Amino acid sequence: MKKAAKILSALAMAALLASGARAEERFVPKEPVMPLSQIRPGMLGYAKTVLQGTKITPFKVKIVGVVPSKSKPRNLIMVEVLDKYIRENGGIAAGMSGSPVYVDGRLIGAIGYSWSFADSSMGLVTPVEEMLKAMEWRQKLPWFDVPPLPPDEADKKDAESDAASDDRAPGCGAASADKIISADKAASGDKAAPGGKTASGDVALSGDKTISGDALSEDKEILSGDVKIDFDEEASGSGAPREKMTLASDGVSARYAARLGKKLGVSIIPLGSESAGSSPVDLRWRPEPGAAVGAAIAWGDVVVGGVGTLTAVSKDGRFIAFAHPMFNRGGVSYAMTQASILRTVPSIESSFKLGYLGKIAGVVTQDRPEAIGGRLGQLAAASSYTVNFHDVDERKKETKRFQTVADPFIGPEIGSAGILGLVDDLWARKGAGTALVAYTVSGGNMKPSWTRRNIFYSPKDAVKAMQKEIESLGKVISRNPFREINPYGVTVDVEMTKTPRVVYIDKIKIEDEKEEYSPGDKVKAVVTFRPWRKAPVKKTFELRIPENAVSFCEVTARGGGIEEPEEEPLITGIRAITTFKEFVTELSAKETNNQIIVEIGGPEKDSPEKKKPYKSTDKDKEKLSESSAVKEEDSENKKPEAGRDKKENKKKGKDSFTPADMMEERFVSEINAERIKNREMVVADTNYYVEGVLRTFIKVKGGSASDMLQSKLAQLMGGGEEEEEEYAPPEDEEDEGGEDGGDGDEGDGEGESLSFSGLGRGAKRK
Known part of the structure; x- marks a missing residue:
């Protein structure tokens, strides 16, 4: 009878594994298995797990029944713990996930789930057939070599x-x-x-x-795995359990551990660590089913990971564990580690194992709904x-x-x-x-x-x-x-x-100021800076008035990141960043808080170069619209002579206008490079946080100012030759989500576009 049962078991496993994977990729546990079809309520069996240290301990369980489910993993097996010691010391605890369960000496699956605020002696087992599905996927590991560039790059x-x-x-x-x-x-x-x-x-x-x-500075890190589940329906319903993985961290502060947890969608608990002087890697480790193992997504002086239990190992050195996903990210490359358990901590909500991650022993290659899996003796790229x-x-x-x-x-x-x-x-x-x-x-x-x-x-x-x-x-x-x-x-x-290394812009003045300047003239701006609680400092910056300037120019001194120009072509859709070179250049063009920027600009004559002295207002656009309407009306009154068609104006002149003429085509780096070359802009680095913005104005000869420019000039110069605007430094308000600043993922959707908006101070003037 036993021989016949083994033959049937082997045939069942062969059928299960013949689901598309090539022969050399099939995961075959070293131990015999029992298919789900042979599971019956009332069967007695045992599970294996680590309760303390690294010693594997068996404990008795009884099959309660099978919970069918349409979602993955399908058909969970409900079990009850019979072992008195386990029941009195927390029952099925987080960290037991992956503990193999046997009936008649054959593997039926592994403990994967339990309930919060419930009888801790009851739990759910993921059938071995389901767990093996995690290893049927093609694995593609990130490696240590340099990837090839795209053809155009x-x-x-x-x-x-x-x-x-x-x-x-x-x-x-x-x-x-x-x-x-x-x-x-x-x-x-x-x-x-x-x-x-x-x-x-x-x-x-x-x-x-x-x-x-x-470098890995820690040999063992204290960690605790934790999985809680809830049912959408009653316990006897068809809804699949939903797990909530709890990880542990070490080396980072509590608030940034919590912030990372929000970003990853898991709970992260900061715990201590234990250092050992031996090598942090042991690729020769060959664990047995029931051994405590860890899966780490960060290791070294910062540790983030969880503890679970090894379910099965194949002859070729592959393994399956946890009996539930970690993040459910599919093909992955986490570090698989040894683990040691301090003890099981009973809890009314959900008991858990308190343990330490040990040496790196392999790589996790699959993170699927049914289990995690990977290979021993191989390192993960990092x-x-x-x-x-x-x-x-x-x-x-x-x-x-x-x-x-x-x-x-x-x-x-x-x-x-x-x-x-x-x-x-x-x-x-x-x-x-x-x-x-x-x-x-x-x-x-x-x-x-x-x-x-x-x-x-x-x-x-x-x-x-x-x-x-x-x-x-x-x-x-x-x-x-x-x-x-x-x-x-x-x-x-x-x-x-602790010292506020801040320098304030106190004053800006034109040296030897004249009543009126000509385009191309040099101007010396004297800027007074005041470091925090120190004597003021004066610095002189030489600028040149733009060649096509008319009416007036504005001379501004500001801290980097204050009134920083935007990447207008990206905003208006006129142009896109299309190469890695452009990407790096524009990333480098972002201003920094330690920069002093002194620049000159103002209204300019019509020029093929799209330099705008200021952002157009609604009133400006209204006047442009009225002007265009008048020109269209005049052109309609001038009808072509008989026998002649109205010719298209192929050469752009003063009467030729499209919305594109008001839009900037150049990136910020290109504009800044040209302005620095023409001495219309000076940028200097300091070792201070530069605070404030001040401006003054000078009159420029040549050209006749339009009504729009005269209005703008009167608006800007109405307060005298020098105007100081109140500047509001960035407030340190707490982000939504509490002290840790929220999850910060508001712009991380699937349609995320290329943006440098998170760089710089983002300050605004009142």
């Missing part, structure tokens, strides 16, 4: 170096250590009040650092992150390194949370301060590396002040639509101080 390989170095528009965001901001990087004629200092501060960023090799932290006040420096899954979509979310959480944890305070940040991206298809330097200040929360930019940089670069960057590495140098 490969033909422009030389353009990449230009885009990341000298070819970018000067003064449009710091991209390298030796980048020249503009011809006037060092403003001429510096004048300082007695005892004053120049605007370049006494705190400098640390030197650039390359991406360090992968993205590398390095944080070099310097507390200026305490004179402490520390370097942290961690890796995340090589996934361009969830990888940046984990990486950004890791960076911010590490800084938050290392600074060990929440309050006012200044942060100097250098964010460097390097890797395959990203040569040379790209760096953006910026300074952030907040009177309430200095770490949160840098949050939006760190998160935006991670997403916009990793998800760029042009080329894959792999391996992907990020190095962030952060220097923090």
Whole structure:
């Protein structure tokens, strides 16, 4: 009888596995299995799991029945725990997910679900037939080699170096250590009040650092897996259970662990960790079914992952575990780790195992509704992150390194949370301060590396002040639509101080001002800066009046990111970013908070170059519309002579007008490069957070101002030769969603467009 049963079991398994996968890809457990069709209520069996340490312990269970379901996983098996010790110490607990269940010595499936606020001795088992489906999918692992460029990008390989170095528009965001901001990087004629200092501060960023090799500083991390389910209908209904995976984190602050959890749609609990001096990798580990295992999406000095149980192993070294999904992301590349259980913690809501992630032993390749699965003895490709932290006040420096899954979509979310959480944890305070940040991206298809330097200040929360930019940089670069960057590495140098390193723009004045200027004349603007609680500093900037200027010009001094011009072609749909070179150039063109920008502009004569002195108002558009209507009426009165057709005006003249004539076709980097070349704009970097905006006006000879320009001139100059507008610095208001700032995913839909809106301060004037 036993021999016949084994033959029937083998035939059943052969039928189950003949579902499309090639023979060498079929997952065949080492242990015999019992198909669902042979399961009957009242059958007795046992399950295997780890209750403490790494020792596998069996415990008795009884089959209650089969719960049919139309969704995946189908046909769950309800079981009851009979073991007295298990029942008295939490029952079926989170972390038991994947614990194999046997009847008559044959594998029927693994514990996958239990209920919150219910009898913890009852649970649901995912049948082995369902779990094996997770391994029928084709697996495609991210690897360590550099991916090929798209055909159009490969033909422009030389353009990449230009885009990341000298070819970018000067003064449009710091991209390298030796980048020249503009011809006037060092403003001429510096004048300082007695005892004053120049605007370049006494705190400098640390030197650039390359991406360090992968390093795992922790051998074992304390973690706790947790799965809770709810039914849409009654327990006996046909609705499939919905699991809520709870992960654990280490190395990051509690608020950024919570923020990451919201972004990933799971609960994340910050816990402690334990370090060991041995190697963090053991690719020779060969666990038995019932062993405690972990699945990590971040490892090293930042750990994010969950603990479960190994269900089965095949002869070729593959495994299945958990009996439910982790994120249900399909083909993946997580790190599979050893785990050790401290103990099971009973809870009225849902008991859970408290455990530690140990050495990396393999890779998780499938994250499916029925189970997770993968291969032992193989490493997962990863993205590398390095944080070099310097507390200026305490004179402490520390370097942290961690890796995340090589996934361009969830990888940046984990990486950004890791960076911010590490800084938050290392600074060990929440309050006012200044942060100097250098964010460097390097890797395959990203040569040379790209760096953006910026300074952030907040009177309430200095770490949160840098949050939006760190998160935006991670997403916009990793998800760029042009080329894959792999391996992907990020190095962030952060220097923090409690001191407000802020410089205020106090005054702007024209040196030796004349009654009237001619186009092309040079103008010297003297700007007075006042560092926080220090003596004021004067700096002189030389500008040139545009050649086609008429009536007046506006001379403005402002901090980078204040009144920053938008990428108008992208907004109006006139032009799109079509290459990686353009992408990097415009990313570099984003202004930074530590920049001083002095520029001149105003109304100009008609020119093929689309330079607009200011944004047109509704009144301006109304006048243009009226003017066009009059011209159309006049043209209708002038009828062509008999025998002659009305000729089309092929040559654009004054009477030729389309809406495109009012729209800017050039990107910000192109406009800035031309303005700097013509000395209409000067950009200088400082080691301060530059606050404020001031402007003054000068009269220009030549040209006759139209009614529109006269009206604008009167409006702008009505308050005198110098006008100071009240500037409202960005408030540190809490985002929706509480202290952690919400999930920040308002713009992360499927139709996400290329945008740099998360960079810079985004400040507005009142």
